[in-house]
Amino acid sequence: VPATAAPGGAAAPGRGGSAAVADLSDVIPLPASVAPSGRPVELGPGTLVRVQAGSPEAAAAAQLLVDLLRPSTGFRLPVVPTDGPDDASRPLSGISLLTDGADPALGDEGYVLEASGRSVVLRAATREGLLHAVQTLRQLLPPAVEARDAQPGPWLVPGGRVEDRPRFAYRGAMLDVARHFMTVEEVQGYVDSLAAYKVNHLHLHLTDDQGWRIEIPGWPRLTEVGAATEVGGGPGGSYTQEDYAAIVAYAAERGVTVVPEVDLPGHANAALVAYPELTCDGVAPEPYTGIEVGFSTLCVDKEVTYDFVGDVVRALAAATPGEYLHIGGDEALVTTEEEYARFMRRVLPLVEATGKTAVGWQELLPLAAGPAGGGPVTVGQYWVPGAPEQPLLDSLARGNRVVMSPADHAYLDMKYAEGFPLGLQWAGFTGVEDAFAWDPATYAEGIGEQDVLGVEAAIFSETLEDLDDVETMAFPRLPGIAEIGWSPRATHDWATYRERLALQGPRWERRGVDYYRSPEVPWA
Ligand code: TNX
Incomplete structure (x- = not known):
């Protein structure tokens, strides 16, 4: 399967040419490890948000996620437990927030994000880790996700796996x-x-x-x-x-x-x-x-x-x-x-x-x-x-x-x-x-x-x-x-950082956050 998540944010094929999909590393702060693979995952009006059954941590992070995504996507994004009845018919479709099976090496704040097929899986041992995963997912969606009213989409998440944890607590x-x-x-x-x-x-x-x-x-x-x-x-x-x-x-x-x-x-x-x-x-x-x-x-x-x-x-x-x-x-x-x-x-x-x-x-x-x-x-x-x-x-x-x-x-x-x-x-x-x-x-x-x-x-x-x-x-x-x-430390690099930083401008504009259009940043 050819990777459609080309570096720099390539246009997604078959989407009328207007939509871009982010690169999996178009995120600030840059995740500890990023491995792009496969085609983008598209969120749609039927997307479910699946929450690890019995996990208040996952439920809390899911609430933040739907509060962020519902206004701009206009999708209902119902929150359902992972052991709910329709898992059998649509295994793993939608966005899942899981606490089971998180690698202890992720620490207090680490998380894994995997986007493939029809699913995005966010996994962490803690509520904090899942909240960070939600913020990463947010930056992987188009800037229009930051709007407070419904936007046309499409809502594409680049395919691949992010594994992330902080350098400093x-x-x-x-x-x-x-x-x-x-x-x-x-x-x-x-x-x-x-x-x-x-x-x-x-x-x-x-x-x-x-x-x-x-x-x-x-x-x-x-x-x-x-x-x-x-x-x-x-x-x-x-x-x-x-x-x-x-x-x-x-x-x-x-x-x-x-x-x-x-x-x-x-x-x-x-x-x-x-x-x-x-x-x-x-x-x-x-x-x-x-x-x-x-x-x-x-x-x-x-x-x-x-x-x-x-x-x-x-x-x-x-x-x-x-x-x-x-x-x-x-x-x-x-x-x-x-x-x-x-x-x-x-x-x-x-x-x-x-x-x-x-x-x-x-x-x-x-x-x-x-x-x-x-x-x-x-x-x-x-x-x-x-x-x-x-x-x-x-x-x-x-x-x-x-x-x-x-x-x-x-x-x-x-x-x-x-x-x-x-x-x-x-x-x-x-x-x-x-x-x-x-x-x-x-x-x-x-x-x-x-x-x-x-x-x-x-x-x-x-x-x-x-x-x-x-x-x-x-x-x-x-x-x-x-x-x-x-x-x-090894990832610090101004030349590539400033390119990622430029991508944040449209997000601030959509959210009404004031910022200085410094000439040091190659704004779009
Ligand atoms: C120094 S920083 C201060 C503040 C001032 C600030 C202005 C610090 C511990 N004390 O009282 O507001 O400079 O930049």
Whole structure:
């Protein structure tokens, strides 16, 4: 049987010449292994979605799949169990989501996708693996699949087998909702975009000098007063506990774990405006709507500070099913090194007591005991461009881990180039290639693959007022960070990556996702 899935996306024969079928490797992040074979599989009005009987994981992934495919295909796509009565008459036709028989070597997030004959089979041991398989299948269908209303099709999936699993367990994206508040709907919209690229953590920067964005029981003025500001003087805003739960649940349904951050002890002006007793002199500072950093701090020598931080940490832990709790720790420029250490040595146990793993910006890492020092694993977020300092390397040697988000590659709030209307430039300009062409395991001298939990694309929002602005910075750069976090090192290749990236443009257009048509990408 001649392969019809020619490289580069050949026109499918006998389809009126207008339809293209994707190449099996037209996927971001590039799968670990791709083996094209046979003819494309066509989905049609009679396609069934078969779910492993008794598998809630498969049922959950099937729900995401039909929610994605029904609007644009217009097909009913009924979900039926695999042992249903019509298996006998139409063996394996349709899309099957299976958990039985998954190879343990696929790990927590791996999956296999096989398209042949009349069937597409998605197989994984976990819900996360099946969700990733669904996202791969989505990218293998024509861009029209992203439309929210019925499109003509045909709906062809290239034939062959994809076997896939991530290089790093943690692929994250940080969204700063403190400098400019983003609504629940905006955050959920961003989650949709992240899940498409198998990004599995959403780090929410919930507090900063310009605003406190999350309701904390017992401290009502945080949101009554501390949330009423943002950069530039806009109205700000905050999430109630219900709002936060809605974000967490929406993300979880898409395989994305929320990592909440409260930035301590610096970046705290909004909290100090709300509760002046948290300052050393007891005097409330002025609300802040500028974009300077490093001028505020909680008073590290007052007991009320630790009552406050304890309540915040426990509230966030209770509202967050995920493993991680981010306590900031960056740019504490008005505390001495000694004060900072004293503060963090009291706060780290508060996090530990909740059962969560503490995450902090890289400044925190030297203070974390780590397994070799009799403590839990703490995760540091590497952000300062250049070489790490020895205390950080020593901390990694004690068994702590690092998430790589070096500002010169992974800070997607940096401008693409001189004169770009949005973004900052303190870490330089970050082109599309710059965001992609780096390796998390060799970027920083002394930090190797075994130290690296994963990668994160960070977006601070001093200059970004809403989700459209955030998307313009994220796309097309964020998929590059997703790819280096997921795909095998040996596959990294800008020349072929940029061709695959160009294929994403029409998908963003269909979905209404803003992006920058960078001249670095050969858009169609
Ligand atoms: C540095 S990154 C900061 C943030 C700013 C950001 C702007 C980090 C840990 N601190 O406070 O918003 O630069 O790019």
